[in-house]
Amino acid sequence: MKKTIITFIRNLKGKRFATYDLEKYVYRYLKQEYHEQGGYDRFHAIMEELVSENKIQPVIARKTNGLFRPLYNYYQVRVEEATVDPQLERRLLTSFHPKLTMTFYLKAPDQFQEDMFYLEAINAFLRSESHNNLSCIVSVNERSFELFGDEKWMTSKAGSVLLNRIKIDLDVFNCYRTPEPFFYVKKESMEKTVLNALILENKDTFHTLRLLFKNGMNCWCGTTFDMLIYGEGKKIISSIEFMDDIEECRDKTIHAYYFGDIDPEGISIFSSLHKVATVDISPFIPFYESLIAKYRNRSKPKRSKKQENAKANNEAFFSFIDNEMCLEIKGIVDSGCYLPQEGLNRSDFLRLHGEEGEYHES
Numbered sequence: 461m462k463k464t465i466i467t468f469i470r471n472l473k474g475k476r477f478a479t480y481d482l483e484k485y486v487y488r489y490l491k492q493e494y495h496e497q498g499g500y501d502r503f504h505a506i507m508e509e510l511v512s513e514n515k516i517q518p519v520i521a522r523k524t525n526g527l528f529r530p531l532y533n534y535y536q537v538r539v540e541e542a543t544v545d546p547q548l549e550r551r552l553l554t555s556f557h558p559k560l561t562m563t564f565y566l567k568a569p570d571q572f573q574e575d576m577f578y579l580e581a582i583n584a585f586l587r588s589e590s591h592n593n594l595s596c597i598v599s600v601n602e603r604s605f606e607l608f609g610d611e612k613w614m615t616s617k618a619g620s621v622l623l624n625r626i627k628i629d630l631d632v633f634n635c636y637r638t639p640e641p642f643f644y645v646k647k648e649s650m651e652k653t654v655l656n657a658l659i660l661e662n663k664d665t666f667h668t669l670r671l672l673f674k675n676g677m678n679c680w681c682g683t684t685f686d687m688l689i690y691g692e693g694k695k696i697i698s699s700i701e702f703m704d705d706i707e708e709c710r711d712k713t714i715h716a717y718y719f720g721d722i723d724p725e726g727i728s729i730f731s732s733l734h735k736v737a738t739v740d741i742s743p744f745i746p747f748y749e750s751l752i753a754k755y756r757n758r759s760k761p762k763r764s765k766k767q768e769n770a771k772a773n774n775e776a777f778f779s780f781i782d783n784e785m786c787l788e789i790k791g792i793v794d795s796g797c798y799l800p801q802e803g804l805n806r807s808d809f810l811r812l813h814g815e816e817g818e819y820h821e822s
């Protein structure tokens with residue numbers, strides 16, 4: 461995580477940055493590893509380390525973020541200029557394709573030696589005919605293997621960091637992404653300009669709703685859905701971009717709703733999804749309310765040790781929920797318990813079926 465934070469700082473255009481922007485960058489880069497490495501607690505510790513190392517200093521006038529382990533809302537970089545050999549400086553400024561911004565290496569000449577193999581391969585490609593020839597377009601993994609002998613490099617963390625340093629993205633490589641697909645069912649006709657999609661964390665709940673959906677039931681608690689998506693646990697965080705590849709979703713406004721387990725991981729999946737999704741997304745509150753109400757006066761199952769160790773990234777999730785419901789969910793989670801979404805079954809979904817649409821038993 462510290463390496464990612466330092467990369468963000470090195471690539472700043474100015475000297476001052478917002479703590480929120482930095483944490484958002486780190487989260488988008490590390491995704492689930494952000495929580496596995498300690499989440500905000502680790503982020504806080506690294507920021508304190510950088511202050512003690514005189515790498516950054518807080519902007520005291522901008523006050524703190526008000527969290528239990530507070531950080532200042534803004535920090536300023538203390539710049540240490542590295543000396544660059546004049547010959548290397550000329551090479552950086554004159555030998556590489558104009559699309560490559562090489563100024564980063566003027567401040568970090570040692571890093572240039574580490575990155576030189578990749579930089580020279582990128583430079584050679586940009587000067588080749590394949591650069592702009594549409595007949596040469598290939599997938600990102602195919603291009604990565606062609607240039608670097610590693611089909612995963614261009615989409616790896618190391619690849620993303622280097623491409624960010626030289627201010628280019630995958631578009632310059634005349635390639636296309638192939639997102640991991642998710643399983644979904646949809647209405648036969650999706651001609652509306654605004655579509656509603658319901659994402660389900662677990663297989664059983666998806667299957668139950670899929671059978672109802674197939675038989676004409678697509679409205680619950682007043683919301684009519686055009687699609688049901690199987691999130692497959694955490695996988696949806698990386699596969700949500702597949703939405704852009706679904707023909708019926710192109711050039712449409714998508715409102716996505718999420719329903720998952722009431723436990724640290726289920727809450728964290730939504731919050732992670734909210735950060736990376738390019739569509740509007742929110743928890744489907746009626747299902748959460750119904751799940752809580754059904755088991756309000758019953759004992760809840762205890763989480764396993766694996767679940768117990770999961771750290772909840774819950775800021776985005778709770779921002780959609782009123783205070784009363786927040787207290788109930790936090791009470792369940794903080795007591796070491798959980799409620800799986802399977803707590804709602806076919807009978808519950810039949811009861812929650814709205815007035816719109818018809819259901820026909822097959």
